[in-house]
Amino acid sequence: MLVVAGLAVFALLSGLGIFIGLRWGILQPAATHAPTSPGPRPAVAVIGFSDTSGSPESAWIxxxxxxxxxxxLSVAPRIRAIPGGEVARMKSDLELPNSDALTAETLARIRTNIGTDLIVVGSYLTLGxxxxxxxxxxxxxxxxxxxETLITATEEGVEKDIVDLASRIGTRLRGRLASGKLTSAEERQLKASLPSSRESARLYAEGLVKLRQFDFLSARDLLDRAVAADPQFALAHAALSDACGSLGFAGEAEQEARKAYDLSSxxxxxxxLCVEAAYLDRTGEVEREAELLRELGTAYPDNLxxxxxxxxxxxxxxxLxxxxxxxDRLRRTPLPSLGDPRIDLAEAWFADDEPKRKxxxxxxxxxxxGRKGARSLVDDALIAQGNALEWMGExxxxxxxxxxxxxxxxALGDRWGVGKASSILGAxxxxxxxxxxxxxxxxxxxxILREFRGSRPYEAEALDRMGNVLMELGDHAAARRTLIESYRIIRDAGDGILSGCPFLPDNALCDLAILSAREGNLxxxxxxxxxxxxxxxxxxQGSLIAEASLGLGRVLRDRGDxxxxxxxxxxxxxxxxxxxFKALASEAELARALVALEQGRPADAESLCLSVAGRAQSAGMRGLEASGRALLAWALMARGDSGAAAAALGRAEELxxxxxxxYQHVFVIVTLGRVRASYGDPRGTDPVPSLQAAVRDAQKHGFTGLLLEARLALAAVDLKQGRNAAALGHLSAVESDARAKGFLLIAELARGLARGFARRSSS
Known part of the structure; x- marks a missing residue:
C-alpha cells in the first residue's frame, strides 16, 4: 500500500541534474586533453540570446x-563551460529572461547561483x-x-547555415578567451559534436528545451525527428535515449544509447567517455560505468x-x-564545488535507509x-526532508x-513538479x-501528469496511490480498476527507476494483493x-520485502497460521x-500485537500497542492510534486490568x-466488540448496536474478514446474553462461511465457541 523509495538515484531529477553522461544536454563536448593547470579553470556560462525581431518562427535560434x-567553448582547455541544463535551471530559479546585456546585480545573482566567472549573452535579428x-x-x-564587457563579436549569415554562423562566433570568442588554435583533428571532433544542418539544429535544440521542461513526450517526438534529419549525430541519439528513458521505455532508451555509442568514435x-558511460548505465553495467566516470573525474577534477x-x-x-x-572528497575540493548544495542533496537521496542522515x-x-537562490534545489531538498520526516513519524x-x-x-511555473508534489502529498x-x-x-x-504528458511511471504511481485512497474509502470496485490501470502502465512502460520514479510493477501488485485480501480472496x-x-x-529490495511480508503476515493470520x-x-x-521508518514499523507492530493476542500473549501485545499508540498520537495519525488503543484495550482486559482497559476503550471509540x-473505523468497532463479547465492558456498554453497524459497513465496503469477525462477535454476545439457539445458529453459519473463504482462524474460533458451549451444557 505504501511505496517507499529504494535507492532513488534518479530522483536527483532536477536537483543534481547529472543523469550520467549527456543527460538532457548537460555535458557538452570538451577538448581531447585535460586542463593544463591543476587549479579550477574559469567557468563560462552561455546565458542565451534575445530575439530582437520577435518572430515566433525564429524562437528556436x-x-x-x-x-x-x-x-x-567546451573545447578550450583553459576554460570550463557550464552545462546547458544547469544554466536552464538557474534561469528558472532567478526568473531570468534572455538579454543582450546584464546588470551588475543580475550578474552577482548568477555568479552566486552557478559559480560562473564569465557569462555569454547576445541577440540575433532575422532579416527576412x-x-x-x-x-x-x-x-x-x-x-x-x-x-565589464570583455569581448564582443558580431557575425552575419543565412539561417540555413546557422551551424557555420555559430562556429564563427564560437571561434572568435574561444580565440580571445583561451589562446591557441585547434588542431585539425580537434576541429573534426568538434564538428562531429555539432548538428550538421539547420533542421537538425532546430529539432535538437527544441527537444532539449522540452526535456528540461519535463515534457518528455514532446521531447521524444522532436528528438526522433532530429535523428531522422541527422542520423549520424551521436548527441541527438543520446538525448533521445534520455527522453525514452524518462518515459519509462527501457528498450528504446537502450537502443538509442547504443546508437549514440556506436557513432561516438x-x-x-x-x-x-560520457556517451559510453550513458550506454553502460542503460545496460546496467554500473561497475564499468563507475570506472569511466572515475577516469573523467580524475582528468577534470573541477567538473562537479x-x-x-x-x-x-x-x-x-x-x-554506498x-x-x-x-x-566527502567532493566537499574537500577547491572551488567551484565548495558549498555546492548538490553534494548534500546526493547524500540525502542515497540515505534512504537512514532517515536521520537523510x-x-x-x-x-x-x-x-537557499543562500544561492537556487529555488529548484531548495524544492528537491524539501522533498527529501519530507521523506525522512515521514519515515520518522513526523x-x-x-x-x-x-x-x-x-x-x-x-512559483517556478513547473506544473509537472506540482503534479509530483501533489502525488506525494496525497499519499x-x-x-x-x-x-x-x-x-x-x-x-x-x-x-496534471496526463495533461502535461509527463513520465508514465509517475502517472502509474499517482494512480496506485489513488487506488489506495479508494480502497480505504471502501470503494473496492473503483480501487481495483485504478490499481489495475496503474499496474498495466508500469508493466508496459518498464519500471519507473529509469525516469526518476522509484515505483515498480511489484509495488502495484502488492497493493492489488492487499485489495484481494480485504475482499476475502486470501x-x-x-x-x-x-x-x-x-x-x-x-x-x-528491503522496503518491498517488508511491505510484502506485512501483507503476507496478515493473510497468514487470517488463514490460521x-x-x-x-x-x-x-x-x-x-x-x-x-x-x-517509525511510521511503517508501527503498522507491522500493530499486526504483531493482533497475532500475539490470538496466541494468548497479552503482555507482549500490550507493550507493542503502547509503543504504536504513543508514536501515532505524536505523529497525529488518528486511525493508527485508534487501532492501537482498541488492541490495547483487548490486551488489558485479557490481563485483568479493567480500569486501564476502560480508558483505552473510551479513547479508541473517540478516535x-x-x-x-x-477500514480502520470498522476494524476498531469490531475489535472493541470482540473485547466486550469476551470480557464484558467495564463501563456496561451494550456492544450489539455498534457491531450491527459494523456488519452493515463491512458488507457495504466488501471487508470480508471484518464482516466475519463482526458476525463472530455478535454470536459471542448472544451466547453471553443467553440467546443460545440464535448464537449456535450464527456460529455455525460463520464457521461455514469462513471456512469456504479460507478464513480458517475465524472458522476455528467459531467452532471453539460452539464446542465450549456444548461442553458447558453437558456438564
Whole structure:
C-alpha cells in the first residue's frame, strides 16, 4: 500500500541534474586533453540570446545558439563551460529572461547561483526572406564579478547555415578567451559534436528545451525527428535515449544509447567517455560505468558533475560507503564545488535507509541552495526532508515540507513538479487518514501528469496511490480498476527507476494483493505476496520485502497460521525499525500485537500497542492510534486490568470517528466488540448496536474478514446474553462461511465457541 523509495538515484531529477553522461544536454563536448593547470579553470556560462525581431518562427535560434556556443567553448582547455541544463535551471530559479546585456546585480545573482566567472549573452535579428533568410548574431562576454564587457563579436549569415554562423562566433570568442588554435583533428571532433544542418539544429535544440521542461513526450517526438534529419549525430541519439528513458521505455532508451555509442568514435575523448558511460548505465553495467566516470573525474577534477555521477553509479552498484566517500572528497575540493548544495542533496537521496542522515543532509542542502537562490534545489531538498520526516513519524513536519515544495514548483511555473508534489502529498494524507484531502491532491496530480504528458511511471504511481485512497474509502470496485490501470502502465512502460520514479510493477501488485485480501480472496493474495517476496529477495529490495511480508503476515493470520504470520511480521518490523521508518514499523507492530493476542500473549501485545499508540498520537495519525488503543484495550482486559482497559476503550471509540479510513473505523468497532463479547465492558456498554453497524459497513465496503469477525462477535454476545439457539445458529453459519473463504482462524474460533458451549451444557 505504501511505496517507499529504494535507492532513488534518479530522483536527483532536477536537483543534481547529472543523469550520467549527456543527460538532457548537460555535458557538452570538451577538448581531447585535460586542463593544463591543476587549479579550477574559469567557468563560462552561455546565458542565451534575445530575439530582437520577435518572430515566433525564429524562437528556436536562441536555444540552438546557446547549445552550439557552449559546445564551441567546451573545447578550450583553459576554460570550463557550464552545462546547458544547469544554466536552464538557474534561469528558472532567478526568473531570468534572455538579454543582450546584464546588470551588475543580475550578474552577482548568477555568479552566486552557478559559480560562473564569465557569462555569454547576445541577440540575433532575422532579416527576412527579402535578404535570402539572413541572420545577424551579436555576442558579448561579461565578467560576472565586475560586469565589464570583455569581448564582443558580431557575425552575419543565412539561417540555413546557422551551424557555420555559430562556429564563427564560437571561434572568435574561444580565440580571445583561451589562446591557441585547434588542431585539425580537434576541429573534426568538434564538428562531429555539432548538428550538421539547420533542421537538425532546430529539432535538437527544441527537444532539449522540452526535456528540461519535463515534457518528455514532446521531447521524444522532436528528438526522433532530429535523428531522422541527422542520423549520424551521436548527441541527438543520446538525448533521445534520455527522453525514452524518462518515459519509462527501457528498450528504446537502450537502443538509442547504443546508437549514440556506436557513432561516438569521432567525438572528443571526454564526450566519447560520457556517451559510453550513458550506454553502460542503460545496460546496467554500473561497475564499468563507475570506472569511466572515475577516469573523467580524475582528468577534470573541477567538473562537479563527474564526481556526482560517479557517486551515483557507486550507489547504484550497492557500494554506498564508496559513494559517501566520493561525496566527502567532493566537499574537500577547491572551488567551484565548495558549498555546492548538490553534494548534500546526493547524500540525502542515497540515505534512504537512514532517515536521520537523510534529514540532516537534506537540511544542509536546503540551506545552501537557499543562500544561492537556487529555488529548484531548495524544492528537491524539501522533498527529501519530507521523506525522512515521514519515515520518522513526523507527519505534520513532513506535510509542511511537501506543501512548501509544491508552492515553490508552482512559483517556478513547473506544473509537472506540482503534479509530483501533489502525488506525494496525497499519499501522506492517505496514510494520515485524511482521505478526502488525499483524493483531491491525487486527482490534481493525475490530471496534471496526463495533461502535461509527463513520465508514465509517475502517472502509474499517482494512480496506485489513488487506488489506495479508494480502497480505504471502501470503494473496492473503483480501487481495483485504478490499481489495475496503474499496474498495466508500469508493466508496459518498464519500471519507473529509469525516469526518476522509484515505483515498480511489484509495488502495484502488492497493493492489488492487499485489495484481494480485504475482499476475502486470501489464496490469491497469498500467492501474489509470495511471488513479490521471491523477486524482492532476489533483488535485495528491503522496503518491498517488508511491505510484502506485512501483507503476507496478515493473510497468514487470517488463514490460521499464527506462527508463520509472526515470522513474516517480525521480518517486516525488523526491516523498518532498522531503517528508522517509525511510521511503517508501527503498522507491522500493530499486526504483531493482533497475532500475539490470538496466541494468548497479552503482555507482549500490550507493550507493542503502547509503543504504536504513543508514536501515532505524536505523529497525529488518528486511525493508527485508534487501532492501537482498541488492541490495547483487548490486551488489558485479557490481563485483568479493567480500569486501564476502560480508558483505552473510551479513547479508541473517540478516535474511531472520521476522519479515519472506513477500514480502520470498522476494524476498531469490531475489535472493541470482540473485547466486550469476551470480557464484558467495564463501563456496561451494550456492544450489539455498534457491531450491527459494523456488519452493515463491512458488507457495504466488501471487508470480508471484518464482516466475519463482526458476525463472530455478535454470536459471542448472544451466547453471553443467553440467546443460545440464535448464537449456535450464527456460529455455525460463520464457521461455514469462513471456512469456504479460507478464513480458517475465524472458522476455528467459531467452532471453539460452539464446542465450549456444548461442553458447558453437558456438564
Amino acid at each position: 536562441s536555444p540552438a545558439l546557446s547549445e552550439m556556443l557552449t559546445s564551441e 526572406d527579402a535578404t535570402g533568410g539572413r541572420v545577424r548574431v551579436s555576442a558579448r562576454v561579461q565578467d560576472a564579478s565586475t560586469g 569521432g567525438l572528443p575523448h571526454e564526450i566519447r 558533475d563527474y564526481g556526482l555521477s560517479l557517486a551515483t553509479a557507486e550507489a547504484k552498484a550497492g557500494h 560507503d564508496e559513494a559517501y566517500a566520493t561525496l 534529514l540532516a543532509a537534506a537540511t544542509r542542502a536546503a540551506q545552501a541552495a 507527519i505534520e513536519k513532513a506535510e509542511s515540507a511537501y506543501e512548501e515544495a509544491r508552492r515553490i514548483r508552482a 501522506l494524507h492517505c496514510r494520515n487518514g485524511d482521505l478526502e484531502k488525499a483524493r483531491d491532491s491525487l486527482q490534481q496530480s493525475i490530471e 489464496l490469491h493474495a497469498k500467492q501474489l505476496f509470495e511471488q513479490i517476496l521471491q523477486r524482492a529477495r532476489a533483488g535485495d 499464527l506462527d508463520g504470520a509472526e515470522r513474516a511480521l517480525n521480518e517486516a518490523s525488523a526491516i523498518w525499525t532498522d531503517r528508522g 474511531s470517528r472520521p476522519p479515519i479510513s472506513a
